[in-house]
Amino acid sequence: MSNVMIIGAGGVGSVVAHKCAQVPEVFSEIVLASRTVSKCDAIAAQLPRPVITEAVDADNVPQTVALLRKHRPDLVINVALPYQDLHIMDACLEAGVNYLDTANYEPPDKAKFEYKWQWAYHDRFKQAGLMALLGSGFDPGVTSVFCTYAQKHFVPNIEEIDIIDCNAGDHGQPFATNFNPEINIREVTARGRFWKDGEWVETDPLSVKSPFTLPDDLGKLNIYLMYHEELESLAKHIPGLKRASFWMSFSDNYLKHLEVLGNVGMTRIDPVRYNGVDIIPLKFLKALLPDPASLGPLTKGKTCIGCQVKGLGSDGKPATVFIYNVCDHEACYAEVRSQAISYTTGVPAMIGAKMMLTGKWSGAGVFNMEQFDPDPFMDDLNRYGLPWQVLKQPVFQPPAMP
């Protein structure tokens, strides 16, 4: 029986609230806090049991500390934006509360995401006897657990990892992003990066592309090499890893819109003076684009996210597995009124929280997902709506890379 505070009431926060409410034996009291309390109230009205709602500006550390002291949760699930990560970690340290998030810190004025800022909190969390679990969404999150599950059961000596994130769904909008538009566009327009022989290799944004045939007769999509944060923690925590890369599918329509928006300067994150006011074009664009939470009833089709793990089996012979989940947008909406991108993020956030609160995953300090036993997490994925499959064969041959 534990108390949890969810911070952030967007697409992901809504799913986390629904899923925690479904598990009262672990999450006995839930506080849902966000900048706009009316969004918390709207989510609370959909839930099967009462939750407490609160307004908080999580960038204001004293305000967050006061709220934590008022409710005394055992854990904060941070599903606000990456900009808030360090402020919420500071507040957790001051109030003595454990911490979990789904995306690593990004400085608002620079589209750069790295774990170094949050890893730097390790000693302070350790000294306080507190635990911080970073990146407990799908990617990052489940992708790391898929890799350690592959390592534990099929490929003890991992040499290569390809993480493949495909969305074969359609929301019918001319242009929309499946999660926060600002964070999504910063991520997609960043330079590509992959791990090869002990160092990072950079590529121009979206310049490496490959066709990919999805399992389960889900069709064929183009996938593009991108940088993604779990590559950094996997490279650190999987000894002997020779190559790791991340691939995401985009439709031609999405890429065409993105190219035009980039060409006209609408994806810029530096301030532009307009009529005496500083405007950040990407933030203004976010205000124009559909709210990802509004895509729930519109999105049809399925997502498929998986990890191809190659290396040597316990017999010393080459071994390859592909571990993946397929998630149906409409089924997610029927269950929790969200599309599959928010669902596939929110369910692992709840499961990561459950791992911490039940002591299945424990420790003092700052941790990534691949540092823990994957088995109980994998069991809970099957139990709470994200069942997975294992194919014991290669499904993807990466194209020639620089």
Ligand code: NDP
């Ligand atoms: P949304 O934009 O839909 O929601 C963000 C929420 O955070 C909003 O309710 C917003 O409030 C709130 N918020 C923003 N700033 C503050 C603040 N200073 N104080 C308090 N609350 C604040 O985003 P998503 O739900 O789509 O994404 C949430 C997180 O999940 C992001 O960090 C994203 O990167 C991550 N994510 C992770 C994935 C993974 O697989 N690991 C995949 C997808 C997303 P308001 O309503 O007032 O704007």
